[in-house]
Amino acid sequence: MAEEREETELNTATTERQEPSARAATGESAAAVVELVGVTKTYPGEEESAVADVDLRIREGEFFSILGSSGSGKTTTLRMIAGFEQPTIGRVFLDGNDATDVPPYRRDVSTVFQNYALFPHMKVQANVAYPLKMSGVPRREIGPRVKEALERVSMAEYAKRLPHQLSGGQRQRVALARALIRGPRLLLLDEPLGALDLKLREEMLFVLKRLQREVGITFIYVTHDQGEALAMSDLMAVMNKGRIEQLATPAEIYAKPATSFVAGFIGKTNLLSCRHVEGNRAEAGSVPLILAEDPKQSQFTLSVRPESILIGTDCHSLPNRFVAEVSEVLFLGHEREVLAKIGDQRLMVRSQDLTVGPGDTIEFGWDPKEAVIVEATGG
Amino acid sequence: MGTSERTPNNRMKANSKVVKIVLGVVVGVAVLCVYVFLYAPMMVTALFSVNDSTIQTLPFQGFTTKWYSALFNDEAMKSAIYFSLKVAAVAVTVSAVAGLGFALLVHRLQMRGTGALQGLIAAPLVAPGLVLGISLLVVFRQANVSPGFWTIVAGHAAFITPLIMFILIQRLKTADPSLEQASMDCGAGYIRTFWHVTLPGLRVALIAGCLLGFTLSMDEIAVTFFLAGTEPTLPVYVWGLLRFGFTPEVNAAFTLIAGGSLLLLTFAGLLLYISGRRQRAGIPNSIDQAEGLGAIGVSTAPSTTEGGTRTV
Amino acid sequence: MSTITGEQAAAGEVTSPNRLWQSIKKFLALSPALVWIFVLVLLPNIFLILYSVWENDLGTISQNWTLDNYSSLFQSEVFKTLLKRTLIISLVSTTIATLIAYPLAYVVVTKFGRYKTIAALLIIIPLWVSYLMRVFAWKIILGEEGVLNGMLMSLGITDKPSEAFLYSTTTVIVALTYVAIPYIFLSTYTALDRIPRHYYEASSDCGASPWGTFRNVIWPLSRPGVAVGFAIGFVLTFGDYVTPAMVGGLEGTMLGSIVLQEFGNANNWPMGAGIGVVIAGAGLLVLAVVSLFTRLDARIE
Structure with missing residues (x-):
């Protein structure tokens, strides 16, 4: 028996990965609905790994987002949790059990696909009933449960339609009803709002949030839209080039981006490459800056959010205070985005002053506590 | 643990x-x-074309090329090959012009009924060869046209034209219409736009379609049999050989034709593949499932898209 | 001429001269295609039907309307036997070919990954190799002194050549199955290949086993392609006369074979045309039934 086990281990994982899987078996991960341990995915014929050495624990009832641009590995990560892809290296645990080799249809996981993947030959009710039918639920139980599931997403009156007779938003709701009907432990959403227009997308955000509260299960939400991720998540991971750059609450990620990539990807920011002078003083090019604390390296990147930069009289008491020339102004509706030049540095600031124009001089500054030192990353 | x-x-x-x-x-x-x-079947024929025996059975009697040399000394066979080549060349030329015209027509005229138009043009491609053959034969007889070179050409053009048309329509679908608009925008008229923009985009697909049509014409028997006069095409001649006394020379002929067909086919496939890739490269977001196969596939069986509209 | 006046009459309703010009231009552009269709598609079929209702008078055709050709056809025992045999041969070989081609297409689409196009091409390529050659080769393989008998004998399975293989209904069925496979494969492959990957995944995600996914999702979505493939296979095999002539012998004679006779030695063209119409009619019937089926099925977006 021991031999048998070793054989399967060898087939699926490399020997150096024994240690994390041993860790996972010790019950430490019991509370985690999903745990990825040292997961790497390299597609055949490609040199770069789509997902590189990712460790991830997602707890029960969490709304967890994976944020990244296309090619960041976020969808591949999701597909490995769903079971559509097998990791090249590493293990996937569901509810503490090793599920790496379990096929998708034996996983207690449901997916809402980016393009909904509603079966075009089945009516809405047949689509929603499908998971129940497949798990052998008696026919007379199916009807009421389908009705209930459709009511939950306000689609009961469309039960007899075919998918192509529905709008994008309606299909989305049906896909949600289908994914939730079996009462899965985990719902995976792969860019579910990507194909919807702006107004519908906002509406669906509320629907999703409400559903998650109602059913109370873990949602893993993959998106490239930082706004969605920030708005919805309890916890989020930012991915880039197959790796997790930062895993934290949305507030923390926004306020304290760990890397320059995260800082640039979440919201707008000014990234200044700085040189340490002494103590809490540094220089960005020729511009002297005051920092909140002494930096650890002599060269580092500083992230300053435009909204942390105060303009005019508000900034008079701040240690970092500059007079700059406006080079460009963009009108954004409720405010203006001003590109200002100090020395050889360009900074973006936000201004509600509608009279500012190119060539004007403005005064601005920021509290050193608002500026964050970030790790330099590519991209 | x-x-x-x-x-x-x-x-x-x-x-x-x-x-x-x-x-x-x-x-x-x-x-x-x-x-x-x-x-x-292909392998067996090729093997027996070099088998040193008049009887087609195992075990092999040794290697010989005598059937090939006999083939090259057979004047009747050679004139049949020559006649087939002539038919194929003319039929393909006619089909290329007609197919190009119809493809552009179907693609440009965004109106109802182009589906039916396509279906009607494609009918000879889907119809059994026998039906196409005898139906053309009765028309020619009624019009007092005696069977011969031109009746065969007409029969072949009837099914090669839709083949070329479908390959070109497939290509036109994936082409970027803004290229032509850009050309017009640059001041080129319809004719110059066609010549400098549209045609170069279709050229490779057109050549590939012609090659495919050529192999079809060279091999066709079911239609040709009814339309041939006293002078036979190669398949008709071989048909006669097979029915009345047989020599392994036929195997040699078949092997050569099959070899030629496969060569042309490979070449056509490569061309379609390349032109498909080039076209796709121009349109970053178009997901074209029709690779080389799609282009050939759709054209061999156009009725896969609309089963019932074809008439025989 | 009548079409032009029709166009002018229609033009009376069009108020703007620009639109009139547009429709004239459209008509002019269409006219070569219409002529082509008329000469090569409509006219032949019309005359085929006309011939079948014309009288045959010892090889010369008198243009008197008659249904005698059809009535004598359907009274003839030979014709009825042949019609039945042709139907059976055609249905059996198309069915076998479908049973081979569809699973093959399924395996190629789902398991061959990025090699699926090349694998599919390899199956279709024989279509472009001489029909005569492919059919004739079966004579070499199945003949009394053929490859198969030789193999069976050298393996010691039989001790004398079996005559069962050549010049029988079975031989024709084997050859026609062979002929039909690439066509049916093409149709079913196209249908299966159009089903996006995420339907397989969604079904699996809903808890369906691979078999459940096939039965509930893949089969319903690819069924129209199978039906079309079957129809094409039927039409092709039903009207074939080359295969029976090559490998069929007397037992393998099909309807197409007598068409050949009527247009040849028998010199009874109206009768031949009548059988031709029957063949075309059978094909159209199957196509109509199939299109009815496919229309009922939902289309994949």
């Missing part, structure tokens, strides 16, 4: 793995068998 819990699970996994492997082998062997079945 919880070994006791994990072992049964592992045993199940191991079992399902064995089942998977066995199933994979069975399926693999079955697939291989079909491929062998499909290529067996």
Whole structure:
């Protein structure tokens, strides 16, 4: 028996990965609905790994987002949790059990696909009933449960339609009803709002949030839209080039981006490459800056959010205070985005002053506590 | 470690793995068998074309090229080959012009009824060769046209034209219409736009279509049989040989024709593949499932898209 | 001429001269295609039907309307036997070919990954190799002194050549199955290949086993392609006369074979045309039934 086990281990994982899987078996991960341990995915014929050495624990009832641009590995990560892809290296645990080799249809996981993947030959009710039918639920139980599931997403009156007779938003709701009907432990959403227009997308955000509260299960939400991720998540991971750059609450990620990539990807920011002078003083090019604390390296990147930069009289008491020339102004509706030049540095600031124009001089500054030192990353 | 819990699970996994492997082998062997079945006739013919015996049976009697040399000394066979080449060349030329015209027409005229138009033009491609052959034959007889070169050309053009048309329509669908608009925008008229923008985009597909049509014309028997006069095309001549006395020379002829067909086919396939890739490269977001296969595929069986509209 | 006046009459309703010009231009552009269709598609079929209702008078055709050709056809025992045999041969070989081609297409689409196009091409390529050659080769393989008998004998399975293989209904069925496979494969492959990957995944995600996915999702979505493939296979095999002539012998004679006779030695064109119409009619019937089926099925977006 021991031999048998070793054989399967060898087939699926490399020997150096024994240690994390041993860790996972010790019950430490019991509370985690999903745990990825040292997961790497390299597609055949490609040199770069789509997902590189990712460790991830997602707890029960969490709304967890994976944020990244296309090619960041976020969808591949999701597909490995769903079971559509097998990791090249590493293990996937569901509810503490090793599920790496379990096929998708034996996983207690449901997916809402980016393009909904509603079966075009089945009516809405047949689509929603499908998971129940497949798990052998008696026919007379199916009807009421389908009705209930459709009511939950306000689609009961469309039960007899075919998918192509529905709008994008309606299909989305049906896909949600289908994914939730079996009462899965985990719902995976792969860019579910990507194909919807702006107004519908906002509406669906509320629907999703409400559903998650109602059913109370873990949602893993993959998106490239930082706004969605920030708005919805309890916890989020930012991915880039197959790796997790930062895993934290949305507030923390926004306020304290760990890397320059995260800082640039979440919201707008000014990234200044700085040189340490002494103590809490540094220089960005020729511009002297005051920092909140002494930096650890002599060269580092500083992230300053435009909204942390105060303009005019508000900034008079701040240690970092500059007079700059406006080079460009963009009108954004409720405010203006001003590109200002100090020395050889360009900074973006936000201004509600509608009279500012190119060539004007403005005064601005920021509290050193608002500026964050970030790790330099590519991209 | 919880070994006791994990072992049964592992045993199940191991079992399902064995089942998977066995199933994979069975399926693999079955697939291989079909491929062998499909290529067996060609291989057998090629083998017997170099077999040193007049009787077509195992075991082989040794290697010989005498059937090939006999073939090259057979004046009747050679004139049949020459006649076939002539027919194919003319039929393909006619079909290329007509197919190009119809493809552009169907593509440009965004109006109702182009589906029916396509279907009607394609009918001879889907109809059984026998029906196409006799139906053309009665018309020619009624019009007092005696069977011969031009009746065969008409019969071949009837089914090669839709083939070329479908390949070109396929290509036009994936082409970027803004290229032509850009050309017009640059001040080129319709004719110059066609010449400098539209045609170069279609050229490769057109050549490929012609090559495919050429092999079809060279090999066609069902239609040609009814339309041929006293002078036979190669397949008609071989048909006669096969029915009245047989020499392995025929195997040699078949092998050569098949070789030629495969060569042209490979070339056409490559051209279609390249032109498809080039076209796709221009349109970053177009997902074109019709690769080389689609282009050939759709054209061989146009009725896969609309089963019922074709008439015979 | 009548079409032009029709166009002018229609033009009376069009108020703007620009639109009139537009429709004239459209008509002019269409006219070569219409002529082509008329000469090569409509006219032949019209005359085929006309011939079948014309009288045959010892090889010369008198243009008197008659249904005698059809009535004598359907009274003839030979014709009825042949019609039945042709139907059976055609249905059996198309069915076998479908049973081979569809699973093959399924395996190629789902298991061959990025090699699926090349694998599919390899199956279709025989279509472009001489029909005569492919059919004739079966004579070499199945003949009394053929490859198969030789193999069976050298393996010691039989001790004398079996005559069972050549010049029989079975031989024709084997050859026609062979001929039909690439066509049916093409149609079913196209249908299966159009089903996006995420339907397989969604079904699996809903808890369906691979078999459940096939039965509930893949089969319903690819069924129209199978039906179309079957129809094409039927039409092709039903009207064939080359295969029976090559490998069929007397037992393998099909309807197409007598068409050949009527247009040849028998010199009874109206009768031949009548059988031709029957063949075309059978094909159209199957196509109509199939299109009815496919229309009922939902289309994949």
